[in-house]
Amino acid sequence: MNCNVVKGTRDFLPKQMSKRNYIFNTIKEVYKLHGFLQIETPALENLSTLMGKYGEEGDKLLYKVLNSGNFLDKINFEDEQTTDYKKLTTKISEKGLRYDLTVPFARFVVNNRNDITFPFKRYQIQPVWRADRPQKGRYREFYQCDADIIGSDSLLNEVELCEIIDEVFESLNLKVIIKLNNRKILAAIAELIGQEDKIIDITVAIDKLDKIGYEKVCEELIEKGLSKENIIKIKPILKLQGDNKSKINTLKQLLSNSEIGQKGITELEEVFNNIERLNLNTEVEFDITLARGLNYYTGAIVEVKCKEVSMGSITGGGRYDNLTGIFGMPNVSGVGVSFGADRIYDCLEELNRFPKEISNTTALMFVNFGKEEEKQCMQWARQLRQKQISTEVYPDCVKLQKQMKYANDKQIQYVALVGERELQENKIMLKNMITGEQTLLTIDEMENLLMFK
RNA sequence: GUAUGCGUAGCUCAGUUUGGUUAGAGUAGUGGAUUGUGGUUCCAUUGGUCGUGGGUUCGAGUCCCAUCGCGUACCCCA
Numbered sequence: 001m002n003c004n005v006v007k008g009t010r011d012f013l014p015k016q017m018s019k020r021n022y023i024f025n026t027i028k029e030v031y032k033l034h035g036f037l038q039i040e041t042p043a044l045e046n047l048s049t050l051m052g053k054y055g056e057e058g059d060k061l062l063y064k065v066l067n068s069g070n071f072l073d074k075i076n077f078e079d080e081q082t083t084d085y086k087k088l089t090t091k092i093s094e095k096g097l098r099y100d101l102t103v104p105f106a107r108f109v110v111n112n113r114n115d116i117t118f119p120f121k122r123y124q125i126q127p128v129w130r131a132d133r134p135q136k137g138r139y140r141e142f143y144q145c146d147a148d149i150i151g152s153d154s155l156l157n158e159v160e161l162c163e164i165i166d167e168v169f170e171s172l173n174l175k176v177i178i179k180l181n182n183r184k185i186l187a188a189i190a191e192l193i194g195q196e197d198k199i200i201d202i203t204v205a206i207d208k209l210d211k212i213g214y215e216k217v218c219e220e221l222i223e224k225g226l227s228k229e230n231i232i233k234i235k236p237i238l239k240l241q242g243d244n245k246s247k248i249n250t251l252k253q254l255l256s257n258s259e260i261g262q263k264g265i266t267e268l269e270e271v272f273n274n275i276e277r278l279n280l281n282t283e284v285e286f287d288i289t290l291a292r293g294l295n296y297y298t299g300a301i302v303e304v305k306c307k308e309v310s311m312g313s314i315t316g317g318g319r320y321d322n323l324t325g326i327f328g329m330p331n332v333s334g335v336g337v338s339f340g341a342d343r344i345y346d347c348l349e350e351l352n353r354f355p356k357e358i359s360n361t362t363a364l365m366f367v368n369f370g371k372e373e374e375k376q377c378m379q380w381a382r383q384l385r386q387k388q389i390s391t392e393v394y395p396d397c398v399k400l401q402k403q404m405k406y407a408n409d410k411q412i413q414y415v416a417l418v419g420e421r422e423l424q425e426n427k428i429m430l431k432n433m434i435t436g437e438q439t440l441l442t443i444d445e446m447e448n449l450l451m452f453k
Numbered sequence: 454g455u456a457u458g459c460g461u462a463g464c465u466c467a468g469u470u471u472g473g474u475u476a477g478a479g480u481a482g483u484g485g486a487u488u489g490u491g492g493u494u495c496c497a498u499u500g501g502u503c504g505u506g507g508g509u510u511c512g513a514g515u516c517c518c519a520u521c522g523c524g525u526a527c528c529c530c531a
Contacts, residue, residue, distance in 0.1 A: 007523075057529060060454090100531085128531085133454090135525055144531060204529090292530085312530060340531025369489085404491035419489060433491070 008132070008140025018359040019348070020143075023172065023341050024125055027145045030167045034160060036123040036147050041104040043127070047096045053103045053326075055200070055295050061130045064093040097129040101146040102296070102336060103323065109150055109334075110327040118151030118332075125341075137311045137343045148336030150324070155267060158300045158319065159274040161337045165304055165315060166280040168339065173353055175307040176314070177283045181290040182268045183297050183318070185251065188261025189237055192254075193230040202226075203291035206238065210289060214238060237288060244272055244286045251288070267299060296320040302337060309347045315339045360390075363450060365412045367403050368394040369419040377418055380428070380443050389450045407433060414450065 005011055012020060031038075044065065051059055071092040075082060082088055098104050101124050109116060125145045134140055147164060149157040162178055169176045186206075190199040201224040205217050217238065218231050236254055240247050248269055255261030268286065275284050292301045299319035306314050317337030324332045348354050364384065366377035374393060381391040394403045407415045417429040417438075428446055431438045441449070 004522080055529090061529085130530080132529075134523095135527095138530075142531065294530090314531065316531065338531065343531055367490085399488090400490055401487080402491095406491085408491040415491085417489070421489090429489090431490075436491090438490085 006140070008134035008138075010139070010141075015359060019354050020341065020345060022354065022358045023344055023348070024143075024145065026171045027168055027339055027341070028123070028125065030164055030171065031123040031145075031147050033167075034121070034147075034164060036121045039105075039108065039122050039124055040126060041098070041101070041108050041124070043097055043129075044095045045098050045104055045107065047090075047094055049107050049327075050096050050099055050103060053294075053296060053323075054099055058099060058294070061132055062099055063097040063129045063131055064089060065095045065097065066093055067095075098126075099130055100128050100294075101126060101144050101338065102148065102294075102320070105146070105148060105150075105336075106320075106323040106334070107327055109332070110324050110329040113329060116151075119149055119157075120151055121147070121149050123147045137346050139342055142343075143341040145339040145341055146336055148334050150334035150336075151332055153333050155270050155300075156274070157335045158271045158302075159278070161302065161317065161335065162271075162275055162282075162284060163278060163280065165302075165337060166282040169304070170281050172344065172348065174344070174347060174351075176304050177285055177307055179285050179287040179290045179303045179305065180268065180271065181287055181301050182264040183299055183301055184260050184264025184267065185255070185288070186291065188255045188258040188264060189234055191258055191260065193226065193233050195226060195230065198224060198226070206289050207291035208289075209238060240288050244284075247286050247288070248272070264299075271300060292316060292318060294318075296323050298322065299333075300335065306347045309350050311343055311347055313340070314343045314347060359411060361410055362390050362392050362412045363453065364389060364391045364414040364416060365403075365407045365410075366391070366393040366416045366418060367400065368397045369417075370397050373418050373420070373423055376423060377416070380416075380418075383443065384447060384450065387447055387451055389447070413453075416446070 028038075047062070047064060050062055054061070074091055075088070105122065105124065109120065123146060125143060127141050127143050129141050132138060132140060147161065149160075162180075165176075165178055186203050187196070187199055189206075190196050190202050195202065202221065205220040205224065208220070209217055221231060222228070237251070240250060242250070248265060252262070252265050255265065272284070272286070287303075290301060290303055292303065297318040298321040301318035302316065303313045304315035305311075315337055317335070319333065319335040321333045322330060323334060324330070366374075366381060368374050368377070374397070377393045381393050384391045394406065404415065413433055415431045415433055417431060419429075422429055422440070425440075427440050427442055429438055430441050430446055430449070
């Protein structure tokens with residue numbers, strides 16, 4: 001009998017849930033503070049909604065759900081297409097698990113456009129699924145925490161998202177760096193050497209600059225069909241150095257002949273100027289090598305790396321000018337970010353940086369001494385719960401040792417002992433499990449004491 | 454898809470190099486020291502077809518082959 005969880009998925013114990021909720025709540029608070037409203041969308045979407053939005057690689061990583069009933073009904077086995085798995089897939093599967101929250105959100109906007117006031121600021125915290133090979137910081141089921149603004153071209157939105165990133169990681173006490181780039185600049189680089197159609201290959205190669213170095217990137221570019229002249233032309237771009245301002249100024253000259261390049265640089269400059277005035281705690285860097293694979297980005301792209309832990313990006317996002325256009329609602333631009341809660345969890349765990357006081361366990365437990373005592377305890381417990389004090393009565397009259405151990409393991413701070421003696425006096429022996437102190441109190445005295453905890 | 458490492462008690466692991474009697478430890482569980490007191494201590498005790506199948510051998514946890522499962526890195530990404 002195989003009782004394992006599915007590869008790349010996990011069970012979460014109560015202690016882990018407290019930590020996870022701490023992350024979710026922190027992010028939620030910041031989102032709310034900025035006026036974002038929460039929505040949810042279904043786990044399942046039509047495959048036609050999902051396919052082709054994440055590049056060729058993404059299509060492979062989509063979980064496809066087999067049609068219910070006899071899914072072989074519509075298949076003609078004489079047809080040679082039955083041996084082509086891609087074509088066969090479209091016949092036996094019409095639905096899939098969502099791969100991210102952005103594409104379902106675009107679908108949502110188009111679907112609900114009559115009920116939405118634009119610009120629409122929404123947040124969404126839900127799991128997504130990817131059929132990737134699991135490894136450190138990579139799961140097949142993981143939570144994304146998205147905030148998007150749709151229906152506004154303003155670059156103030158990009159600035160606000162950086163502010164949100166800054167506030168979230170400040171609250172979580174994680175040192176991060178925000179990396180910014182712009183797809184228009186990447187497009188201009190491809191345009192510069194007359195290889196517009198190779199923009200994806202070029203950006204993927206450039207993305208590896210800090211990992212494999214300049215020489216290897218050039219090798220890869222040549223492999224992808226670029227000429228030596230092309231390489232010489234983009235060399236100054238790959239070698240771009242200095243602070244953000246000087247990088248931008250250099251690039252301005254290098255791409256002076258490109259209209260789209262100038263537009264990208266202007267956008268980037270405006271975002272940086274605004275960010276500078278806000279005096280964020282987080283370092284923000286212009287990174288020409290930042291590419292991001294998702295096909296739908298058209299303007300700003302952003303990625304956040306933790307400076308203290310070796311881990312892939314823990315937050316990412318960007319602007320998409322025409323994602324809703326695919327679903328029949330053109331000219332609506334959106335921009336958003338997505339916090340990877342599971343990776344943030346792994347970072348905080350590795351750094352041992354979860355606050356100690358985040359587990360919300362029972363405040364008080366009544367020990368069970370027998371039938372007569374438990375009747376009284378049940379009434380007192382009810383009284384305390386009405387005052388919002390989380391209380392439980394141990395359900396069985398078993399050895400005191402076992403009951404105390406239960407309270408101890410559950411980190412319950414107060415234990416109420418009501419035995420024969422206390423029952424006669426109508427009082428409660430309250431034990432503080434941390435200090436070991438015991439005091440004989442009336443129920444009202446105890447209630448007062450616990451309410452100010 | 455490519456490369457690589459690991460599967461021994463509920464959990465963490467030793468034992469595998471160099472095959473040799475009945476496979477160990479810590480921890481958790483249970484009972485007790487302690488019939489009104491947990492977290493510390495002490496004692497006892499439950500728990501394993503050594504992932505699965507085959508092979509080599511007088512003999513396999515250990516060597517070989519296959520297979521399943523898990524992890525890590527690349528790719529890509531949160």
